[in-house]
Amino acid sequence: MNITRENVDALNAVVKVDIAKEDYSDKVEKILTDYRKTANIPGFRKGHVPMGMVKKQYGKAVLVDEVNKLLQDALNKYLTEEKLDVLGQPLPKPQDDIDWDAEKFSFEFELGLAPEFEVELKGKKAITQYNIVADDKMIDEQVERIQKQYGKLVSQDTVEKDSEITGTFTNEEKEIDNKVTLTLDKFEGKATEKQFIGAKAGDVITLKTKGLYSDEHELMHALKLSHDDVHGLDIEVNFTINEINKRELADLDQELFDKLFGEGTVKSVTELKDKIKEDAEKQFVQQADQKLLNDVTEYLVENTKFDLPAEFLTKWMQTAGEKEMNAEEAKEEYEKSEKSLRYQLIEGKLIEANDIKITMDDIKDHARNMIKAQMAQFGQMNPSDKELDDIAARVLSNQDEARRISEQIISQRLLEVYKEKANLKTKELSYENFVKEVYGDK
Known part of the structure; x- marks a missing residue:
């Protein structure tokens, strides 16, 4: 077997593999001999089929298979030994009908070669490495969220700016009938907030869906409609107020600290803020x-x-x-x-x-x-x-x-x-x- 390479340019090469009869004949002969021992052909006892008949029936298929195995093994070994850094896989060059009755075969493969280059990490222009800090505003907002989460609901007679309002959205035409709890800060416009302020349980507020929320997902949740249904939706819906509550903030005490972080881990508001920041x-x-x-x-x-x-x-x-x-x-x-x-x-x-x-x-x-x-x-x-x-x-x-x-x-x-x-x-x-x-x- 002989393997040669011709470099077309710095990024492309062609490898030629020449396979001679002595490279495959022993292997083919052994496989056919083994076939003869097990071949089940009518008119002949197992193991007594004439070798000529075995070769005629199986010879070419075994030859093709063995040559292809030799080819792949030789090519892989060559790429490894030559330490060629190839991209993708070698591509066989198209050949006209191969004469499998010949004793020698030649095959050519195209190779894509990895380029030579250097990597320079330290460029002229500096890249920004961000150091993100939790500022006082964020920490205070997180403390308030914790207090709300662990606080209790107190019933109210009228809607205020920070109320939690439970009610039902309805629209007969679109068959909307969905009960939700909402807060006024989720609405897109101040005008909507004004409609709610001062309202009582039992009041019905009429709202336009267009521009009601900045995020369509909020509208999907409120009306219990699919994304396709709320996209571009411009109708009026009624919201009937069932219940008005205000969330009373939880006390920042040891009981809350232990509930959040385990017993004794945090012992003061300062330590709570430090933990949130960390x-x-x-x-x-x-x-x-x-x-x-x-x-x-x-x-x-x-x-x-x-x-x-x-x-x-x-x-x-x-x-x-x-x-x-x-x-x-x-x-x-x-x-x-x-x-x-x-x-x-x-x-x-x-x-x-x-x-x-x-x-x-x-x-x-x-x-x-x-x-x-x-x-x-x-x-x-x-x-x-x-x-x-x-x-x-x-x-x-x-x-x-x-x-x-x-x-x-x-x-x-x-x-x-x-x-x-x-x-x-x-x-x-x-x-x-x-x-x-x-x-x-x-």
């Missing part, structure tokens, strides 16, 4: 890290310049998926996935350059920590090691889940590299201002 900022770190990861990824893809064997990859995509694509579909798919492919190559360079390795123990530890955090959310604070190991084993038995965890660990390790080596500038701001700056939300 817990909130832990969550903010995750959001800030994800933002940094996204921004560095975007920077690397935009600023790490290299060419790809686009024509080869487009051709490879036609047959690489579960469903074959035509040339136009493959071109469209390549254009959609090019950015992702570029980052995969960049990521591979960074992993190699920074000697990032992941062991099975790393994956197990990550799974255990993830499971422990999830259990804590449901009040299970001290699961046993055996319990964690058993659940982790079940999770990791799913290959997709194990791969997802592995990818999470790689992202964490790369994030550490970015924080250490990238050109970053730190910006401290409140969560509200972070959302405004990053997402443009109000």
Whole structure:
């Protein structure tokens, strides 16, 4: 067997594999001999079928199968030994009808080669690393939410600005008849709020659905209609007030602190606010890290310049998926996935350059920590090691889940590299201002 390679250019090559009779003949002969021992052909006892008949019936199929096996094994071995960094899989060049009666065969494969490039993390323009803090306004709002959640309802005669109003939305034409509890701050306009202020149980208030809520999901819940039904809905509905209550805030006392965090963990309002700040900022770190990861990824893809064997990859995509694509579909798919492919190559360079390795123990530890955090959310604070190991084993038995965890660990390790080596500038701001700056939300 002989394998040669011709480099078309820096990103494309053609590999030629020549297979001679001595490469496959012994294997083919052995398989046919084994067939002869077990062949069940009418008119002949088992094991006594003439070899000529076996070769005539099975010879070509066995030959084709063995040559293809040889071909794949030889090609894979060659790529490994030559340390060729290929993209996609080798593509066999189309051949006219192969003469399987010949003793020698030649096959050619197109290769798409990974480009040579360098990754520069420390760019001229600094990337913002956000430090999100829980400001006094947020902490005070969270304290009030806790007080409302654990407070008690006090009946009222008339609606006030902070009342909780239970009533029924109705509209005969649309067959709306839905009982809800609402608060006035959810409505879009002040005019709606004014209609409610001073109203009593039994009063009926007529409202227009258009512009009633800023979010259609709120209207879906209020009227118990589907998304399609509320989209563009412009009708009048009646709201009959059944009950008016005011939520009396819970006292910030030891009983509430123990209920929230366990006995003796928090002993004062100051400690409560410190705990809220600490817990909130832990969550903010995750959001800030994800933002940094996204921004560095975007920077690397935009600023790490290299060419790809686009024509080869487009051709490879036609047959690489579960469903074959035509040339136009493959071109469209390549254009959609090019950015992702570029980052995969960049990521591979960074992993190699920074000697990032992941062991099975790393994956197990990550799974255990993830499971422990999830259990804590449901009040299970001290699961046993055996319990964690058993659940982790079940999770990791799913290959997709194990791969997802592995990818999470790689992202964490790369994030550490970015924080250490990238050109970053730190910006401290409140969560509200972070959302405004990053997402443009109000």
